Amino acid sequence: MNAIQYSGEWLALVSAVAWAVAVILFRKSSLTVHPIGLNLGKNLLAIVLIALTSLITGASLWPAVSPRTTWLLFLSGFLGIALSDTLFLWTLKLIGASLTAIVDSVYTPFVIILSFIFLGERLNWHQLIGVALIALAVVIIARNQSDSPDGPASRRNLFLGIIMGTTGMALVAVAVIIIKPVLSNVPVVWATGVRLAGGTLPLLLLPIIPQFRYMFTPLLNLNNWKNLAPASFLGTYLSLLFWIGGIKYAFASITAALSQLSTIFVFVLAALFLKEKVTRTRILAVIMAFLGAFLAIY
Helix, strand or coil, X not given: CCCCCCHHHHHHHHHHHHHHHHHHHHHHHHCCCCHHHHHHHHHHHHHHHHHHHHHHHCCCCCCCCCHHHHHHHHHHHHHHXXXXXXXXXXXXXXXXXXXXXXXXXXXXXXXXXXXXXXXXCCXXXXXXXXXXXXXXXXXXXXXXHHHCCCCHHHHHHHHHHHHHHHHHHHHXXXXXXXXXXXXXXXXXXXXXHHHHHHHHHHHHCHHHCHHHHHHCHHHHCHHHHHHHHHHHHHHXXXXXXXXXXXXXXXXXXXXXXXXXXXXXXXXXXXXXXCCCCCCHHHHHHHHHHHHHHHHHHC
8 A cells, every 4th residue: 555645545535435424324323222332332343354354364463563552552442442432422322413523523633733743743824724614613513502403401412412522532633643653563454453452342341230231232132233233344344444544654634634524424424314404504514624624634
């Protein structure tokens, strides 16, 4: 992939498309499966797919990698999958796919700012405008009461979803920054597997506790896997592979902005397949978030 010009950028773009489709399926799954159980289920299936990929391609299941690199990848998985994905799936359950996509646009400014501080990547006036547009899009959604269903519970869900979604994206940004320096020395498939392990093993401890078992019992119902299985394949296996590849072969700030294009894809798919309402406020917020991500690339 190093020989292909802009390979990292293309991988990030494909990752955004796969993730957008997965979000729609995750939204449907969130109606019947608890977010924490949903996170564990998707991770377990993705780990199996990663292991099969390694066997088919003949890749080493444990290459010569330093313990520090392994632990950084594991920590990245804990922050970016175990914690962040749970918050994302909870946000999806609370406010729906299209609003979640807009809130998740804060991922780009988080990565750009952290990349500038810790990785020495550029932060020019185009990126600053992009960051401002994305932040303003989220503020518009948060302040527009008519954009959420009537009633105090719905308003509460809106603000709780924004807080959870923003926190989740901050965690993902940190997870990206801590592994960016070490990705150049490790295989993409193996790095993806270690991150998945870091995001899955902590969740495996919860079913042991009786008070938390109800979160995972829906996974025993095969009907719940009709949406969860393809969502896991697209969003946790395929998209994550491409996402890691994008981070490895391009600037973290650029891949973050390209990944953010999933915002527009999710918005359109949510309107078509989930029948989520399209309002002028949402359209304005999506355009601003999309434009902000575009400006952040340059």
